[in-house]
Amino acid sequence: MARILVLEDEKAINDLVALNLGMVGHTVVQAFTGKEALSIAERTPLDLLILDVMLPDTNGFSVYEKLKGTPAIFLTALGETADKVKGFERGADDYIVKPFEMTELLLRVEAVLRRTHKSERRYQIDDLEIDFEAKTVTKGGEPVDLTLQEYALLEVLIKNRNIALSRQRLMREAWDVSFLGESRTIDVHVQRLRKKLGLDDRIKTIYRLGYRFEEGL
Amino acid sequence: MARILVLEDEKAINDLVALNLGMVGHTVVQAFTGKEALSIAERTPLDLLILDVMLPDTNGFSVYEKLKGTPAIFLTALGETADKVKGFERGADDYIVKPFEMTELLLRVEAVLRRTHKSERRYQIDDLEIDFEAKTVTKGGEPVDLTLQEYALLEVLIKNRNIALSRQRLMREAWDVSFLGESRTIDVHVQRLRKKLGLDDRIKTIYRLGYRFEEGL
DNA sequence: GGCAGTTGTAACAGAGTTGTAAAAACACGT
DNA sequence: ACGTGTTTTTACAACTCTGTTACAACTGCC
Numbered sequence: 001m002a003r004i005l006v007l008e009d010e011k012a013i014n015d016l017v018a019l020n021l022g023m024v025g026h027t028v029v030q031a032f033t034g035k036e037a038l039s040i041a042e043r044t045p046l047d048l049l050i051l052d053v054m055l056p057d058t059n060g061f062s063v064y065e066k067l068k069g070t071p072a073i074f075l076t077a078l079g080e081t082a083d084k085v086k087g088f089e090r091g092a093d094d095y096i097v098k099p100f101e102m103t104e105l106l107l108r109v110e111a112v113l114r115r116t117h118k119s120e121r122r123y124q125i126d127d128l129e130i131d132f133e134a135k136t137v138t139k140g141g142e143p144v145d146l147t148l149q150e151y152a153l154l155e156v157l158i159k160n161r162n163i164a165l166s167r168q169r170l171m172r173e174a175w176d177v178s179f180l181g182e183s184r185t186i187d188v189h190v191q192r193l194r195k196k197l198g199l200d201d202r203i204k205t206i207y208r209l210g211y212r213f214e215e216g217l
Numbered sequence: 218m219a220r221i222l223v224l225e226d227e228k229a230i231n232d233l234v235a236l237n238l239g240m241v242g243h244t245v246v247q248a249f250t251g252k253e254a255l256s257i258a259e260r261t262p263l264d265l266l267i268l269d270v271m272l273p274d275t276n277g278f279s280v281y282e283k284l285k286g287t288p289a290i291f292l293t294a295l296g297e298t299a300d301k302v303k304g305f306e307r308g309a310d311d312y313i314v315k316p317f318e319m320t321e322l323l324l325r326v327e328a329v330l331r332r333t334h335k336s337e338r339r340y341q342i343d344d345l346e347i348d349f350e351a352k353t354v355t356k357g358g359e360p361v362d363l364t365l366q367e368y369a370l371l372e373v374l375i376k377n378r379n380i381a382l383s384r385q386r387l388m389r390e391a392w393d394v395s396f397l398g399e400s401r402t403i404d405v406h407v408q409r410l411r412k413k414l415g416l417d418d419r420i421k422t423i424y425r426l427g428y429r430f431e432e433g434l
Numbered sequence: 435g436g437c438a439g440t441t442g443t444a445a446c447a448g449a450g451t452t453g454t455a456a457a458a459a460c461a462c463g464t
Numbered sequence: 465a466c467g468t469g470t471t472t473t474t475a476c477a478a479c480t481c482t483g484t485t486a487c488a489a490c491t492g493c494c
Binding site: 364365366400401402405406424425 | 469470471472473474479480481
């Protein structure tokens, strides 16, 4: 279940896409202009962008540039594909030629989310089993109690596994936007996760930066 | 296994759909006109409607309107999608563009049924036995009185069992859409369910979020 | 090794959240 | 209008969580 932004000026298409994504359980935000999209992205974290290439006020690529880091799927009309494809050399992105089948879009969305680890409901490692939707954790079969805030933090860590995350970023992604406190809050929460789940080895401290959840490697 | 009405005037397609649905275990009723569909719906309870949008005597939407409450999947030809989509703002429904793959239809049927959990009418756990359609509950053989609202809440909890449900979501799904009150209503109703049904252990409080019905964990 | 900066850890208090009972508001038939 | 049964609101006590603080332990660098 991911947070997805749909940027497409044609209302009918935008609605259609949003509707279908919502149907399969994602949280969808709709934007009709590039400006709108950027202002939304500023305020809420997003897992995936679906960008129309041709827009009245700008084009999907420049929006994508400004939101670098967030994976994207581009919607492009038939003529404009070939030369622009260079944009997608990266791995997390994709594009679809209009007109498209809704099932195709849904499939590609799932594929991208799977690649970027953004929509997993359950996660298993060692003797740990975490269900983010049920909000349950078992360790070696025994249930463990986590608080909501601990789930939020753990989820961010796991979904960005093998990436070093700054405290600032962890704050942004796992805490309510309004939260401002600059303090040792995160350290304490990490400590609680390590203790409750026996994750001393998997949640690694990056000196002077933040933390990283390690898997495989 | 659900009871499904197929309304589609082209006999070949209707038969095909009915056949396939029957094949996977559903009970299928076929209708070829809107009038027929309504008369059938009057007499037998249905879990899902599959409605052709274009019909000789009417259209799928108006049939849907008259049977409000029953989830539906619309079959629509390519041109007529965009403007009609407003019909699906609700969560339980879906649509498919003709021509479609039979597997796609079957998948969407299962998805809708899963979302609405309509394939189960009764639910049993421990010494409890609940019939959501009859609106009866027995606990250890003895009948228990629940109010309508209590059934609604219990149903949402059970049909989303093992998922942590926010108060907001419970409100949306178990109360009339229009309800806005930000209050302790849900807490009180949960408390009554726990007391009346002895569900203290099964309905778990998720601090700062809402509740979760637990089954076999 | 010594130092400044950084992280680990335990304990605490206040804010926020839930359980519960009882009152108030509402719905509906008579 | 009244009475009955249901639903929402209110009030308060009990409880949980969370950010903070203080100090110990550690890290990297000179």
